[in-house]
Amino acid sequence: MTTRLAQGACAEFAKTITECDINGYAGITGDFNPVHINDVYAGTTRFKGRIAHGMLTAGLISNVIGTKLPGPGTIYLSQNLTFTCPVKVNDTITARVEVTEPPTDKGLTHLKTTCTNQDGTLVLDGTATVIWPR
Incomplete structure (x- = not known):
């Protein structure tokens, strides 16, 4: 075990979510739900506008882990996620x-994973299990 993987060790990554990110994610995954890509439709929803795909936000966690x-070399085994608040275009998200x-002796490591927006609002809460590279 290394000291950087001691209990309480943490790391972050921040990114501003752009319209291009949302459209690109829709294109890659095929998830063209209009709440993500259609301004008119999204304006009629409880969110009053377009929101980012939840898994786009979760992908920022993958950046930190990997x-x-x-x-580098970490193997992502599982992720538990709760989306607590929508992410909108131009929100800056910190994973x-x-x-x-x-x-453990087998390299299993348990992590707390969160994403917050520029206001400090929690938008994603979760846990992950990984195998750390030796």
Whole structure:
């Protein structure tokens, strides 16, 4: 076990979600739900406008896990997610990963995963299990 994977170790990544990001995600996944891509339709929903795909937001967590903590070579085993607030175009989202249990002898590590917007509002809450690279 390394000290960077000690309980409480954390890392973050921030990104402003653009219209291009949302449209690109729709194109890649085929998820053209009009709440994500149609201004007129989305304006009639409870959100009063377009929102980002939840899994686009969750993808920012993957960035942290794969590039920062635990980092390159990490194997993502599972993710539990709760979407707590919509993400809109031009929201700046900060994904945060925190080690909740240090690696076991087999390299399993449990993480707390969250995303907040520019106002500090929690938009995603979850947990993940990964195998850290040795």
